[in-house]
Amino acid sequence: MSQNLDFVNQNITKACEKAGRGAEDVTLIAVSKTKPVSMLKEAYKHGCRAFGENKVQELVEKYEEMPKDIQWHMIGHLQRNKVKYVVGKAALIHSVDTLKLAEEISREAVKKQTEVSILIEVNIAGEESKYGVAMAETEKLVREAALLPGIHIKGLMTIAPYVEEPEENRQYFALLRQLSVDIKQKNIDNVNMNVLSMGMTGDYMVAIEEGATYVRVGTGIFGERQYPAQRE
Template sequence: MLAENLKHVEDNIQTACDKCGRKREEVTLIAVSKTKPVSMLSEIYDCGIRDFGENKVQEICEKREQLPADIHWHMIGHLQRNKVKYIVPDVELIHSVDTYRLAEEINIQAKKINRIVPILIEVNAANEESKFGIAPEETLQLVQEIAKLDNITIKGLMTIAPYTENPEENRPYFKKIKELSVDIAKENIDNVSMDMLSMGMTGDYMVAIEEGATLVRVGTGIFGARNYNK
């Protein structure tokens, strides 16, 4: 069943790319595996997926011990400063940086192991009180501050759009983040590129791709509904 789910998602990504004249290789599919057992991750790995997203540091640490070393782990959930040291050595990308203090801690831990850690700035596109992320109008200033840190490199932006039954409702938010990334790129800030846009989840990733997403985070669409009681 997982292989069928994955094929359906892949077909949708191709359809969205075709619709907006993009190449399939411009979009990375991140299989969001939070709360899912290692056996399910292995099954998707065997289908060719190498990028996995987790919301909790503990899950990344536990799962990477049991799975192949060529997996790219993405930290997509809210990151607490006291947990940073556990993932800095080998996380592929931290999507959820929304304060200078968090970036500073990542920089401190990265310096200890002489690694430059790629991050995305999480933007709260819809200004939802229930969500993390910096306000769009404050993003440039935060980027300018974080860019001065030696052991971090800013690769782009991330957003979590509002939950909606109709993905078209989120198009304006994705468009806003894309425009913001273009504006920031024009500033030509050292240590900053805006090549990555992490936006779009199971309900709206096709619309996100049409608006410029380079990373889509799909969990339920691949693994099915989550069981939070485990």
Template sequence: MIKENLTKVQENIQAACIRAGRNRKEVTLIAVSKTNPVSCIEEVLEEGVIEFGENKVQELTEKYRVLPKDLNWHLIGHLQTNKVKYIVDKVKLIHSVDSVRLAEAIDKEAAKRNVICDILIEVNIAKEDSKYGIFAEDVYPFLLEISKFKNIRVKGLMTIAPFVENPEKNREHFRNLRQLNIDIKLKNIDNVSMDVLSMGMTGDYEVAIEEGATMVRVGTGIFGERNYTI
């Protein structure tokens, strides 16, 4: 069933790119493997997907240890500063940076390991009380403050849009995040490239692609409903 689900997701991504007049190569699919066993990840691997997203540091490091080392891991969940040291040299991208304190911790741990860590700024674009992330109007001053860190690179923005039955309701949020991304890119901040826009999940990734997403994070759409007891 996983392979059939993946095929459908890939078809949907292609269709959304066509509708938006975009090249399919502009969009990276991240298979969100949280709570799914290694055997499920291996099924997706067989289909050529190498980008995987995890919410929890412990789960990511456990899977990193047993799976091939040429996979690209994305930490997409909230990250505590005391957990940074476990993943800073294992992940391709940290999607959820939302404080100077966290950025500083990542910078320090990356320096210790002599690596440059790529990060995204998590933006609470809909200003939901239940969500992490900084507000859109605070992103520019935040970037000015963290751009001085030498061992992190800001690659762009990420958001988790509201849970909605109708994905069209999130179109405005995705459009606003893209515009924010464009506005900041025009400011040419040192050490900030703004080439990545991580937005869209199982329920709304097609709309996100139409509005400019370069990364979509799809879990349930590929692996099915999660088993939170494992």
């Protein structure tokens, strides 16, 4: 795994150089869903301090077992009834795509007397199978969520289509970046568009060239996902 991590970090540096950016501008999130704590500890030893989880239960369990200087990222779809478990543990919630979810996070933040950083998830390619607010509705959601106490909007996130050729997703990464620039220019209170969470194992280099500040890499670090054996 250390070789995988070195390879990914080298690629991040290369992509940043190509785009005229510093490698320190991009944070690698090790997507550790379905992976055992032993593998996370190995990645931690090799310098990983940002881990991404899709499921609330996994994030909570691993949060308890891993060192406390880790930044946990909730990157999967978040149900409103699970918000209470994540607030106070996740450094950043990437997947806020409705006002109702933002309101629930706000309620929980106020109750726990804490502040929660969130990203607005945009379904940039308009795929029916994916979560995320439509591009045309993004600014409206940003404006409404920004008024809620206890939460701070830090930027945008997207899950680009699964493609064989990374270049095919360049258009979507460019669109998300432009959307973030457009929203930033509106100077909305409590809205900061410094974070662009986009790019995964197959296309993170293209995403970085188009402005990603967080890339979410799982398979490229840990290998294929491991799911529990299904009972027949």
